[in-house]
Amino acid sequence: MTVWLVVLVASALSFVTKYTGYLVPQRLLEHPTATRVANLLTVAMLSALVAVQSLSMGQSIELDARIPAVLVAAGLFALRAPFIVAVAAAGVVAALLRLFGWAA
Amino acid sequence: MSFSAPEKVALRAGIAVGAAVATYGFSFGALSVASGLDVWQTCVLSLFLFSGGSQFAVVGVLASGGISAGWTAIASSAFLGLRNGIYSIRMAPVVGTSALIRPVAAQLTIDESTAVALNQNEPRAQRVGFWTTGIAVYIGWNLTTLAGALVGNVLGDVNGLGLDAVAAAAFLGLLWPRLKQLQAGVVAAASALLATTLIPLAPPGVPVLAAAAVALLVGLTNWFHRPENQDAHLQPDDSSDPGDVPGLHRTDSAS
Numbered sequence: 001m002t003v004w005l006v007v008l009v010a011s012a013l014s015f016v017t018k019y020t021g022y023l024v025p026q027r028l029l030e031h032p033t034a035t036r037v038a039n040l041l042t043v044a045m046l047s048a049l050v051a052v053q054s055l056s057m058g059q060s061i062e063l064d065a066r067i068p069a070v071l072v073a074a075g076l077f078a079l080r081a082p083f084i085v086a087v088a089a090a091g092v093v094a095a096l097l098r099l100f101g102w103a104a
Numbered sequence: 105m106s107f108s109a110p111e112k113v114a115l116r117a118g119i120a121v122g123a124a125v126a127t128y129g130f131s132f133g134a135l136s137v138a139s140g141l142d143v144w145q146t147c148v149l150s151l152f153l154f155s156g157g158s159q160f161a162v163v164g165v166l167a168s169g170g171i172s173a174g175w176t177a178i179a180s181s182a183f184l185g186l187r188n189g190i191y192s193i194r195m196a197p198v199v200g201t202s203a204l205i206r207p208v209a210a211q212l213t214i215d216e217s218t219a220v221a222l223n224q225n226e227p228r229a230q231r232v233g234f235w236t237t238g239i240a241v242y243i244g245w246n247l248t249t250l251a252g253a254l255v256g257n258v259l260g261d262v263n264g265l266g267l268d269a270v271a272a273a274a275f276l277g278l279l280w281p282r283l284k285q286l287q288a289g290v291v292a293a294a295s296a297l298l299a300t301t302l303i304p305l306a307p308p309g310v311p312v313l314a315a316a317a318v319a320l321l322v323g324l325t326n327w328f329h330r331p332e333n334q335d336a337h338l339q340p341d342d343s344s345d346p347g348d349v350p351g352l353h354r355t356d357s358a359s
Binding site for chain 1: 127128130131140141145148149152153154155157158160161162164165166168171172174175177178180181182183184185186187188189190191192193194195196197206207209210211213265266267268269270271272273274275276277278279280282283287288291292293295296297298299300303304306307308311312314315316318319320322323324326
């Protein structure tokens with residue numbers, strides 16, 4: 001397994017998913033279950049990624065500078081700040097806390 | 105070439121959304137190289153995978169789990185991208201059935217192009233909205249990915265100090281607009297709880313994939329479904345992150 005393999009396989013699967021939708025019958029959309037599951041899968045994956053990226057260090061849970069950083073980002077998203085502003089703010093908060101030795 | 109008034113509305117919406125999404129591309133490019141991918145790999149993801157959430161998942165999972173989490177990165181990305189297949193079914197009658205056009209349309213079928221198309225009332229305006237948005241986002245996303253990757257390369261280790269927090273915040277930002285409905289909120293909370301519980305119990309990557317079970321359970325049973333506000337469905341939505349795209353179901357648009 002190399003990074004290139006991951007990049008290319010993920011890209012191929014993305015295209016196959018998109019293209020398949022153009023080949024299947026329209027009738028499928030009359031049953032909202034497929035749409036609902038697909039939308040909820042997106043929510044579930046993103047939410048789990050937020051949790052794992054904020055809390056995990058390998059196989060242990062570490063509470064460190066990521067927590068205040070993500071809370072700052074959440075506040076900015078709630079205030080409808082642009083994506084790049086909130087994301088950059090999280091990076092700056094975590095970096096500063098570590099630089100001053102206030103958080104791991 | 106001249107456009108009717110509704111087509112001009114669709115054209116302007118597409119260009120505006122393309123400009124807004126471009127800033128996400130910069131974040132992606134910078135995060136990707138800071139996660140250990142090179143500039144080429146980063147650009148290939150934006151050129152060929154071309155779906156923001158899935159791209160962030162690939163680099164985020166690789167950044168925290170290393171190359172041994174490669175298959176998990178692929179699976180997370182694929183699960184996140186399944187909704188694009190649903191968008192494609194809905195966009196098929198909009199873009200037509202030409203065998204030459206379809207692969208191009210498929211590549212451009214994402215949250216934004218689908219949402220702008222469905223916000224238009226006329227078939228021709230829908231088509232203009234789909235193509236304008238798809239092309240504008242594709243160009244903007246790829247240019248800013250490259251810019252972000254090059255800047256990230258220069259920043260190097262400085263960037264690394266807050267990198268893990270940047271990845272977490274990026275996922276939160278992609279999730280945020282999708283939390284308007286109770287059902288999505290419940291799935292998000294349960295997924296975060298399940299993933300956190302599994303962190304010490306399962307190999308890296310598995311906690312994220314396990315959250316798919318929550319989506320399947322709630323999605324198949326339609327648990328926590330709350331009847332939606334019908335008026336909200338009729339309002340045009342110009343946001344660049346449509347979340348649950350209004351009017352996706354044919355039954356909805358017929359009512």
